[in-house]
Amino acid sequence: MNRFKSITFLAVMILATDVTSKPSGRSVYQLDSSWVEDNGRTLRLGALEGDMQLLALIYTTCTGACPVTVKSLQMFSRNMPGDIKGQVRFLLVTVDPETDTLPILREYRRDMKLDRRWKLLRGSAKDVRELAAVLGFNYEQIESGQFAHSNLVTVLDRQGEIVHQQNDLGSDTNAVVEAIRKQQGQR
Amino acid sequence: MKHLALFAAAALGCVAPVHAGYPEASTSLATARTPPGMEEVRGEERAVVTSAPNVPPPLKRRHATKVLLDVEVKEHTKTLADGVTYTYWTFGDDAPGQFIRVREGDLVQTKFSNHPDNSVAHNIDFHSATGPGGGGEASFVAPGHSATFTWRAMRAGLYLYHCVAAPAGMHLANGMYGLILVEPKEGMPKVDKEFFIVQGEFYTNGAYGERGDQHFDMSKAVREQPEYVVFNGRVGALMGENALRMKAGESVRLYLGNAGPALMSSFHIVGEIFDDVYGEGGTKVNQHNVQTTVVPVGGSAMVDFEMDVPVIYQFVDHSMFRAFNKGAMGAIEVDGPTRPEIFSGRQAEEIFNPGTRLQRVAAVTTFAPPTPAAPPAQAAASSAGSAANEHGKEVYNRICTTCHQPDGRGMAGVFPPLAQSDFLHDSERAIRVLLEGLQGPITVNGQTFNGVMPNFSLSDAEIASVLSYVRTNFGNTGPAVTPTEVQRVRTLLAKTESEAKDRTASDRR
Amino acid sequence: MRRLNLVPALLLGATGLVAEAGPANQIVRACTSACRTQEIFVPAGVYKPFFKSGTGTRQVPVEPLCLSATAVTHEEFLGFVRDHPDWRKSRIKELFAEASYLADWQDDLTPQPDTLSQPVTFVSWFAAGAYCEARGARLPTVAEWERIAGGSAPPNKPGTTSGAGGSGTAPFAFAMGRSAPELANTALQFPGVWEWTANFNSALVSGRIGTNEGADASQFCGDGIRAVDPSNYGAFLRYSFRSSLRANFALKNLGFRCVREVS
Numbered sequence: 001m002n003r004f005k006s007i008t009f010l011a012v013m014i015l016a017t018d019v020t021s022k023p024s025g026r027s028v029y030q031l032d033s034s035w036v037e038d039n040g041r042t043l044r045l046g047a048l049e050g051d052m053q054l055l056a057l058i059y060t061t062c063t064g065a066c067p068v069t070v071k072s073l074q075m076f077s078r079n080m081p082g083d084i085k086g087q088v089r090f091l092l093v094t095v096d097p098e099t100d101t102l103p104i105l106r107e108y109r110r111d112m113k114l115d116r117r118w119k120l121l122r123g124s125a126k127d128v129r130e131l132a133a134v135l136g137f138n139y140e141q142i143e144s145g146q147f148a149h150s151n152l153v154t155v156l157d158r159q160g161e162i163v164h165q166q167n168d169l170g171s172d173t174n175a176v177v178e179a180i181r182k183q184q185g186q187r
Numbered sequence: 188m189k190h191l192a193l194f195a196a197a198a199l200g201c202v203a204p205v206h207a208g209y210p211e212a213s214t215s216l217a218t219a220r221t222p223p224g225m226e227e228v229r230g231e232e233r234a235v236v237t238s239a240p241n242v243p244p245p246l247k248r249r250h251a252t253k254v255l256l257d258v259e260v261k262e263h264t265k266t267l268a269d270g271v272t273y274t275y276w277t278f279g280d281d282a283p284g285q286f287i288r289v290r291e292g293d294l295v296q297t298k299f300s301n302h303p304d305n306s307v308a309h310n311i312d313f314h315s316a317t318g319p320g321g322g323g324e325a326s327f328v329a330p331g332h333s334a335t336f337t338w339r340a341m342r343a344g345l346y347l348y349h350c351v352a353a354p355a356g357m358h359l360a361n362g363m364y365g366l367i368l369v370e371p372k373e374g375m376p377k378v379d380k381e382f383f384i385v386q387g388e389f390y391t392n393g394a395y396g397e398r399g400d401q402h403f404d405m406s407k408a409v410r411e412q413p414e415y416v417v418f419n420g421r422v423g424a425l426m427g428e429n430a431l432r433m434k435a436g437e438s439v440r441l442y443l444g445n446a447g448p449a450l451m452s453s454f455h456i457v458g459e460i461f462d463d464v465y466g467e468g469g470t471k472v473n474q475h476n477v478q479t480t481v482v483p484v485g486g487s488a489m490v491d492f493e494m495d496v497p498v499i500y501q502f503v504d505h506s507m508f509r510a511f512n513k514g515a516m517g518a519i520e521v522d523g524p525t526r527p528e529i530f531s532g533r534q535a536e537e538i539f540n541p542g543t544r545l546q547r548v549a550a551v552t553t554f555a556p557p558t559p560a561a562p563p564a565q566a567a568a569s570s571a572g573s574a575a576n577e578h579g580k581e582v583y584n585r586i587c588t589t590c591h592q593p594d595g596r597g598m599a600g601v602f603p604p605l606a607q608s609d610f611l612h613d614s615e616r617a618i619r620v621l622l623e624g625l626q627g628p629i630t631v632n633g634q635t636f637n638g639v640m641p642n643f644s645l646s647d648a649e650i651a652s653v654l655s656y657v658r659t660n661f662g663n664t665g666p667a668v669t670p671t672e673v674q675r676v677r678t679l680l681a682k683t684e685s686e687a688k689d690r691t692a693s694d695r696r
Numbered sequence: 697m698r699r700l701n702l703v704p705a706l707l708l709g710a711t712g713l714v715a716e717a718g719p720a721n722q723i724v725r726a727c728t729s730a731c732r733t734q735e736i737f738v739p740a741g742v743y744k745p746f747f748k749s750g751t752g753t754r755q756v757p758v759e760p761l762c763l764s765a766t767a768v769t770h771e772e773f774l775g776f777v778r779d780h781p782d783w784r785k786s787r788i789k790e791l792f793a794e795a796s797y798l799a800d801w802q803d804d805l806t807p808q809p810d811t812l813s814q815p816v817t818f819v820s821w822f823a824a825g826a827y828c829e830a831r832g833a834r835l836p837t838v839a840e841w842e843r844i845a846g847g848s849a850p851p852n853k854p855g856t857t858s859g860a861g862g863s864g865t866a867p868f869a870f871a872m873g874r875s876a877p878e879l880a881n882t883a884l885q886f887p888g889v890w891e892w893t894a895n896f897n898s899a900l901v902s903g904r905i906g907t908n909e910g911a912d913a914s915q916f917c918g919d920g921i922r923a924v925d926p927s928n929y930g931a932f933l934r935y936s937f938r939s940s941l942r943a944n945f946a947l948k949n950l951g952f953r954c955v956r957e958v959s
Contacts, residue, residue, distance in 0.1 A: 025789040025790040025791060026789075026790045026791055027791065028791065030789060030791050030792070031791075129894070129895055129897070130943075132897055133821060133896070133897045133942070133943035134791065134942075134943050134944075136897070136942055137897065138897045138898055138899060138939065139897070139898060140895070140898035140899075142754065143754070303796070303947070303948050304948060306890075306949050307933055307936065307937055308936055308937050308939070308940030327939075327940055328940060329937070329940035329941055329942075329945060329947060330947055330948065330949065331796060331945075331947050331948065332945075352936050352940075353932045353933075353935065353936040354929045354932040354933070354936070357929055357932075357933075405929045
């Protein structure tokens with residue numbers, strides 16, 4: 001009887017994952033691009049599925065807005081209400097893959113003290129442009145290693161759909177929390 | 188086993204579709220909180236908006252509410268002046284856009300839509316909104332899309348709203364502006380009639396009055412030299428049958444706006460005084476008994492007054508050449524019994540000869556006193572050719588109606604009548620008037636007038652057409668005037684002038 | 697033997713009949729031959745960005761290109777969706793094109809019959825990019841497009857649009873494209889639609905709002921951006937329009953053309 005139940009349970013879980021792994025028509029993961037994490041591992045966008053993601057595009061030598069964005073994401077990660085704490089991961093994608101090599105990204109992780117919930121991604125210029133375009137994120141290289149870009153934090157649900165965006169995370173995180181809580185209800 | 192499988196299937200079915208991007212427009216947490224010092228918002232209602240020049244009625248409610256406002260941008264070719272078209276960019280297919288009326292403390296949920304057939308992105312900046320770009324950021328959308336955002340009317344007053352998408356001056360100069368009144372909690376003091384008037388400029392590639400489809404000219408805009416300065420979006424929007432109408436004794440409030448984009452307005456009603464002025468569109472009456480009030484670019488003013496003497500009042504931007512040569516004129520028609528105790532009209536007329544002589548300083552064209560002219564023996568030239576007559580009519584409507592009125596009756600004591608006018612019998616004199624302007628005393632139909640008529644720099648063809656038109660309308664009869672005749676008089680005048688100049692020069696030697 | 701004789705003749709023909717002196721021209725000619733028919737060779741050049749940054753105006757070098765002479769037509773796009781069914785109206789996903797994708801086509805493979813030679817619109821950035829990629833090409837960057845088609849000050853009497861896809865008379869049709877002076881005598885055409893660029897999402901948020909002033913430094917990395925020539929309102933219109941776009945937008949007045957890099 002037990003073995004029977006556990007096989008069925010397994011079957012159900014496999015079925016469950018199978019359905020949710022096909023991205024919906026709005027999912028950003030349909031881009032299906034290939035990235036490299038700072039630890040050297042390859043990552044296809046679709047693999048991010050399953051967790052909610054808080055996503056921002058930055059570059060490590062940015063002195064203006066990016067440090068503020070990252071810091072406010074960190075504050076958020078520390079002060080998140082308990083009920084959503086385990087559901088959310090953090091994703092930083094560099095818009096300057098030329099300068100932000102993997103060693104640089106690793107150094108950045110150490111300097112900014114980013115834990116395992118954070119992923120740092122590096123990809124081709126074309127893939128970055130594509131991802132940014134989908135998010136409505138504008139950026140332009142004005143000089144070598146210097147970019148002008150908008151300020152944007154995006155919440156992706158488990159399927160990779162954009163459910164919330166905010167220009168300035170700052171102290172007003174209520175909308176983000178609300179958006180995440182809404183997703184929880186969908187489980 | 189079956190039970191488990193069914194249960195699993197049911198559970199899977201719970202993965203409901205999720206809205207991407209922005210959740211459906213509901214008052215989010217942020218705007219639902221009430222800022223300190225503001226009223227609680229109760230209920231919701233659709234915004235009431237009206238087209239120029241009318242204003243929605245005063246609000247009856249005594250509480251703040253959530254107002255649902257839809258604004259749609261349409262790019263549309265419309266008439267700017269007689270024979271002149273322009274591609275307007277509009278809010279709600281109107282320039283100025285509709286007048287919106289809300290109350291202090293209201294939460295205004297605005298759905299801003301850009302029609303899919305439009306060519307460019309647009310947005311909206313409410314001067315009554317506190318926040319990024321007055322809504323410009325939140326509302327910026329491409330054609331075929333709409334955006335919703337909510338702002339709170341923190342302060343009462345009369346405010347401009349306008350498009351602020353880059354380049355903002357061009358969007359303004361194409362007609363994207365309107366007015367929104369945020370009533371104070373206790374409402375505005377009651378008046379009998381309310382209207383709104385927005386002044387705006389148009390920078391056309393062609394000159395004022397040049398027929399055909401006109402386009403925006405950036406170089407004129409940067410030099411702040413518009414071809415048109417108009418009230419409510421086009422020449423004559425508030426003239427003739429579109430004049431505002433009142434009864435003598437009624438109190439009126441005018442809600443004034445100035446969209447610019449360049450020129451401040453000096454708003455004046457000829458023959459009337461403003462009793463109360465809400466300077467710059469604020470909620471306090473800060474001056475009484477004002478003749479001319481300033482309406483800043485991107486700003487407003489409110490004026491309250493009572494019309495006492497029945498007549499057609501012209502109102503203008505008192506920068507005169509804008510009024511007479513660029514279209515900044517409108518009218519208020521007041522009906523009622525005459526008030527001789529306030530204004531007598533002409534009471535006496537006599538010869539004035541003080542016995543002194545004025546020193547002659549320069550050649551001045553004087554007119555011989557009008558001789559009783561023989562009635563024209565020639566047949567009425569009504570068959571002057573219908574094309575010339577149409578042209579004459581167009582010139583008349585463009586240039587002459589502001590003073591001489593659409594029906595040619597002029598204005599008693601100010602502008603002589605052209606209707607059944609004995610002044611027009613002398614062709615050469617009529618042509619000279621149009622070539623040079625006219626000042627000094629003249630008698631028309633037994634009445635004396637002593638004003639100034641400017642020179643309008645018309646071509647020979649335009650002068651011939653308009654004179655022919657006047658001669659064959661307004662109860663006049665007379666032969667048509669040809670461009671050749673005009674040219675002859677023009678040459679004659681030029682010769683006389685140069686001879687006079689030579690004489691003066693030689694006098695001095 | 698016959699084949700050997702043909703080769704030099706072909707080469708001669710390819711390098712053009714007008715044998716002008718100078719190695720530069722010969723390179724130009726050789727490069728021109730690398731472009732296909734209905735493409736125009738654009739030599740290397742420089743683009744002065746509309747928005748300047750920091751202290752001075754910078755210059756962006758633009759590599760030589762083969763540029764499509766005109767925007768992609770309905771007919772050409774039809775060929776593409778025939779071969780690439782994933783890009784058909786009924787199949788495409790919302791991420792890649794919004795609901796108005798090919799709105800004026802009757803169905804997957806039926807554009808309006810009288811529009812075949814007119815620029816295709818209601819296509820998204822993804823669809824445009826995919827089309828170009830399928831032809832070994834890509835969308836032009838903003839720098840490339842502006843260098844080719846940005847023009848300078850608008851003419852005194854801006855003309856009306858010649859092609860369909862414009863909203864009747866667009867008095868600023870010139871803003872949709874005017875040939876750079878050095879391309880004035882080529883077959884380059886601008887049929888009166890806005891055009892997608894590879895990096896349309898580089899125009900900054902501040903470009904949307906009214907002025908040529910950049911937003912404050914806290915919003916943007918870098919010193920804030922200002923327009924080099926604020927009277928060039930054609931450029932303003934283009935930048936403003938670009939900044940309103942999202943990658944999946946399919947709009948009535950927005951088409952595209954492709955470029956190919958020259959080796």
